[in-house]
Amino acid sequence: MDPSFAPYIAVALIILLMAFGAPVFAALALSGAVGIVLVEDFAFLMTRLKSISYSTTAVYTLTIIPLFILMGSFAHHAQVGKKLFDVASRWVGHLPGGLAMAAILTSAGFAATSGSSVATAATVGSVAIPEMKKAGYQGSLSAGAVAAGGVLGVLIPPSVLLIFYAALTETSAGKMLVAGFLPGLLTAIMFMVGIYFIARRGDMRHAVTPRASWGEAVRETGKAWQVMVLFIVVMGGIYLGLVTPTEAGAVGAFVALIMLLMHRPSWPGMLGRIVASFRSTIDTTVMILFTMIGAAVFSYFLTLIQVPNQLAEAVVGSGLPPYLIVAMLLLVFVPLGMFLDAFSMMVITIPIMFPTIQSLGFDPIWFGILAVKMCEIGLITPPVGLNCYVIAGIDRETPLPQIFRGALWFVLLEVITIMILFAFPIITTILPNWMG
Template sequence: MDPIIAASVAVALIFVLLALGTPVFAALALSGAAGIVMVENLAFLLNRLKSFSYSTTATSTLTVIPLFILMGAFAHHAQIGRRLFEVANKWVGHMPGGLAMAGILTSAGFAATSGSSVATAATVGSVALPEMRRAGYDPALAAGSVAAGGVLGVLIPPSVLLIFYAALTEVSAGKMLVAGFVPGILTTIIFMLGIRLIAGRTMQRAVLAPRSGWAERLSATTRAWQVVVLFMVVLGGIYLGLVTPTEAAAVGAVAALLMLLAELRLGVLPAIVESFRSTITTTVMILFTMLGAGIFSYFLTLVQLPQQIAGAIGESGIPPHAVVALLLLAYIPLGMFLDAFSMMVITLPIMFPTVQHLGFDPIWFGILCVKMCEIGLMTPPVGLNCFVIAGIDRQTPLTQVFRGAMWFVLMEMVTVTLLFAFPQITTFLPDMMLGR
């Protein structure tokens, strides 16, 4: 069969299977397998599949994924999120919208211990939402701010999504993690400024917390030492070239476990068991997604579709930056229906060769991809973070959560525009890395 026709049929099959409710990894795998059979034959497919799962997943680089997830689970059960919110509240709680700002700061701090957006949103939401409700905050702003804060979990290192991008594109995992730091801080600042502007219209009835003195703030800050330790162990070790990302994740997981054990609570053992269970579940989901993506990517490589698209775009005369902007905008409709991992595995086999052909920095493009995936976590109808918050806060309808999150989608677009226009914001830290 003609490769172009086979590729068109395979891509269409993906969307048909997704519409029928097929899991993403299965839709990708079945479509890729069907495409391979169309251009080769069944014997060729079976011969390739014999060792495919082992060769795709049996790499030391991927060990970092379960270790970072485990570190975040231990940190969650060690009540690090609650301590962070108390500290953030001392610093900004007295301002209009201060509790929402404190939620954003808590999300940024917890993101430094967890690579998961959902875990960050759930942890911070369980602490911050009751406080904002008691203070009379607008429910949409309260829920939307926590849903938005959760997206920092996939940007501020350690981020499982950044590692996932590195594994799919074979770029440096260490550089991807370091590259997420400054954009993460920039996103946090823009979220807080946005809340301050919104609060002027919606906070008339809210109760402002009393202003804390400097001595009280500094004293409270010392209680958040766990975040500093984990952040320095992970990102500091990678940046200085002292450890690889895998080694940093292992040390970070052990450190988080020790913090959990230091709680000396009767519920420590169940917390450890639950941490391992959630880590296994999430890791298996990610690896199965990688397998499905790998099969489909192999089919695309077989028919040379990414290379043909990259060559056609390069010869079209369209400005390179306009091409990248259009590629990124494709994530907005995809994010309405797919999760971040699925979006990456579907798009990167085609987008990444195009970006490379145009000569752009793959680290810079990776951060922009993650930012666009963040937007998908807040947009209806399948904004995962908004569903998580609606599940925690039963008093706020899902429609209100989405309404509050829309303000933060606009703020995300501002951040993406800045990162797109000034690549140095993303690349200067990775370019200064020491060692390996």
């Protein structure tokens, strides 16, 4: 078959398989396999499949993923999220929309102990939403704020998605993690400013908690020492060069386990909590690795017919301004985010886009942060916005459409934040560059 027709057949097959409910990894793998057979033959496919799964997953960098997930799971069972929300509400609960702001701060803090967006949304939602409802918050604002706050879990280090991007592009995992800190902080600030104005124009200006004294707020802050310890152990060790990212993940998971064992309220059923942590880590890690294998088969097919190289040559030779090209590439994530999860978007787009970014001479770390930010939008937009479904499972009184409606405000704030990071790359690159 003419190789020029094979991509269209493969893409059509992906859409057909997903329409019938096939998992993303299976749709990618089967479509890539069919494409390879069309271009070469079945024997060639079998030869390549013998090595693709191993070469894709037997990557040292990927060992960080289960370690970060396990660390976050231990922190969750140690009730770190509840302590963080108590601290944040003492500081900002008296402001208009203060408890929603506290949910954002809690999400940012918990994200520093967990690399998962879904885990962050679920942990903070179970703590913050009941308190906001008790204070009289609208369901759309409370649920939307927690769903949006959850996206910080894929940006503020340690982030599994940043590690995933580093593995796909062979970029420094340590520098990718460090690069996510300032953009994550900027995102949290933008969300809090947005909540303030949303609350001022709505009915939330009076739904505030009593103002805590400075002494009480400072004393309460000391109860959330676990987050600071984990952040210093993991990111401090990486930034100072004392440990590699993988070693930092192992040390962080061990420290989080010690914190769980020291948490007296968790002693009843401790073994069950530890087993649940390992089980959730295994489930999430296997899902990620299967997605990588399926995408690797499809990416190999695209490489076989030289789609990434042809795209890079066409883009570079188009005469368009380089920054306009990057903006157009980022916009591709918008429709994909309506139907795919963040990992699936990454494995489909990055192998195709990255050669173009390299040929244009852009910093891969800067582009990686922008790509992750675009994936964040997909986590809170219909119809697949995973964080909104997680919150719907926690807050059964608020209909899913209302949760999506509340999250749309934060989509706008995400767009503004991305524009700032796009216009000022130094926000992303300054910390990695200081690492040398």
